[in-house]
Amino acid sequence: MKNVALHNLGCKVNSYELEVMQQILQEKGFHIVPFDEAADIYIVNTCTVTNIADRKSRQMLHRAKQKNPNAVVVAVGCYVQTAGEALEKDDSVDLVIGNNRKKDLVPILEEYLRAREGEGVSPDKTLRHTTVIDIGRTHEYEEMTLRQTAEHTRAYIKIQDGCNQFCSYCVIPYARGRVRSRKKEDILSEIRGLVEAGYREAVLTGIHISSYGVDFDGGGTAGYEGQSRLVDLVEEIHGIQGLERIRLGSLEPRVIGEETVRRLAALPKLCPHFHLSLQSGCDETLRRMNRHYTTGEYYQSVELLRSAFSHPAITTDVIVGFPGETEEEFACTRAFLEKVRFYEMHVFKFSPRAGTRAEGMPDPVADDVKNARSSELLCMVRRQSAEFRRYYIGKEVEVLFEESREIQGRRYRLGHTRDYVKVAVACAEKEASPKAGEIAVVRPESALEEGILLGRL
Secondary structure, three states: OEEEEEEEEEOHHHHHHHHHHHHHHHHHHOOOEEEOOOEEEEEEEEOOOHHHHHHHHHHHHHHHHOOOOOEEEEEEEHHHHHHHHHOOOHHOEEEEEEOOOHHHHHHEEEEEHHHHHHHHOOOOOOOOOOOOOOOOOOOOOOOOOOOOOOOOHHHHHHOOOOOOOOOOOOHHHHHHOOOOEEEHHHHHHHHHHHOOOOOOEEEEEOOHHEEEEOOOOOOOOOOOOOOOOOOHHHHHHHHHOOOOEEEOOEEEEEOHHHHHHHHHHHOOOOOOOOOOOOEEEHHHHHHHHOOOOOOHHHHHHHHHHHHHOOOOEEEEOOOOOOOOOHHHHHHHHHHHHHHHOOOOEEEEEHHHHOOOOOHHOOOOOHHHHHHHHHHHHHHHHHHHHHHHHHHOOOOOOOEEEEEEEOOEEEEEEEEEEEOOOOOEEOOOOOOOOOOOOOEEEEEEEEEOOOOEEEEEE
């Protein structure tokens, strides 16, 4: 049987899908090898969220062909959906498979191999235009089920795909299509199976999970208007016996209303860790980005969470250097971030994406200005993150242990609190406890290094 090497780029949704693809390949008898080894087939699950992601996707595809020029190199996923013509001309790529066809990886591979081996020549890269669909027109959720994952304690569960928001800078609706929600029964079944396999925490992920369910009841590709069935789903998941923690992926700020927060706060298994994507702290910039809220509405959502949960971890994304972002607009963003005081921020420098409205917007921001603004916000988040973690020094926290690692010459057990603060506990050389998957109460006493608190049981 042929050796297959896989490599993932991009988000947690991509990671989930790659693990399912690997699982399917193994069940069909393919032998999985590391990506840096010689293989018969290389599969790259690509990303297209930024220009850098595009470049990394191409680099990994070229690296695979260089590793073994006779191998079948397969490009899968988002970059395939947005760069079809470029891939057609790329001699390093033999086969392309778009989104919503990943579940069919094995039959597509088998058909390709039969054609190449039987006819002695490689067939076309899309097998007569069957391996890449018009993703913007499908209403079908691509059902995939994960039975095990590379992480030993935490399982990422994909609950929906696609996005209807069309932010002016974002290419993802064109790569992932419109909102398509997974059936509740399939989600619950997958989580039960993973809990039986020993996983303690489920992380609900997707492209825009706040839109979960807007396409049910004949809704088709209806827009998201702040209403969601996400909370209904979380309440059902909460009833699964043996599951200890539920964590939510990135949320639309508008889903955080009084009723939603009241229901979430009533669920003891829900981790008080909320990623509310912001992108800018200036209303004018948000308007050009086609975000659907104001900073005032965003701050109200933050305050609702802080009133219902004790010291919740609130994280976000911020883009600097969006076209037209003046010094005054950036000052508004900086002041708003200081006001909210996030646990963590992911800071991105704007880069235009082909096919989006922002690509041709006037008044681009110079690269040196973007770099300076990014550096300033990164300094801010390091300070705010350290402040958030210091709150727990001297307090008892519940830690789900995940790994053992050597730091500064000593062995530690590491895990995360419910609000995703990393905690380390020093262990004796032969000490076996706490093991991965165990939950224990720890009292942090100091900072071991940046981003990690040191505690004792």
